[in-house]
Amino acid sequence: MAEVGFPGQHTTTTTVTSSTTVQTNIRFDPLYLKTIPGILKVVQVTCSLLGFICIQFSSFNNMGKGSYFSWISMIAFWFTGILLGFYLFHMVEKFYKIPWLKIEFVFCALWTLLYVLAASLAITVRDKPHSAAAFFGFVATAAYAMDAFVKWRAVRAGGLAQGSRVVSKQTTSTVNTPPPREGY
DSSP, X not given: OOOTTSOSEEEEEEEEXXXXXXOOSOOOOGGGGGSHHHHHHHHHHHHHHHHHHHHHTSTTTTSHHHHHHHHHHHHHHHHHHHHHHHHHXXXXXXXXXXXXXXXXXXXXXXXXXXXXXXXXXXXXXXXXXXXXHHHHHHHHHHHHHHHHHHHHXXXXXXXXXXXXXXXXXXXXXXXXXXXXXXXX
């Protein structure tokens, strides 16, 4: 016999459904450049290229610090530039099964550290091209750090790099209680 006030049966059913909507056709979409990730990528590519050019104008560019900065900035320029092209033409959406957000998060986090080191080393060389390169390196560091944070939040939320994922949660509860006992 069940106690008074305690339900005889309690059933809770939770259903979580997720639907992914992507368009797998390749198309040019300049609106990506107006999004926060798009703006960050443009800043990263621009600062990487300008920093590289500044280092090349230095008479000390073949020394260790200049070579390291050149290496970091060119890898950043090409990797981020190619990704920017992929986003502009929805290649990322076409190949949505690749974990783009995780790849970008790791790259952005790593390049934040490598760029802050490269810019810090470049600032120690006492010539104007290295100082200018260090400025662009620190701006790129900030852009990569912000991008890493954006990607980290998107990965935690289970988002897609492009396209949309809709997660809906439906909860159904069933409670059966016995009729009250007489005399109460």
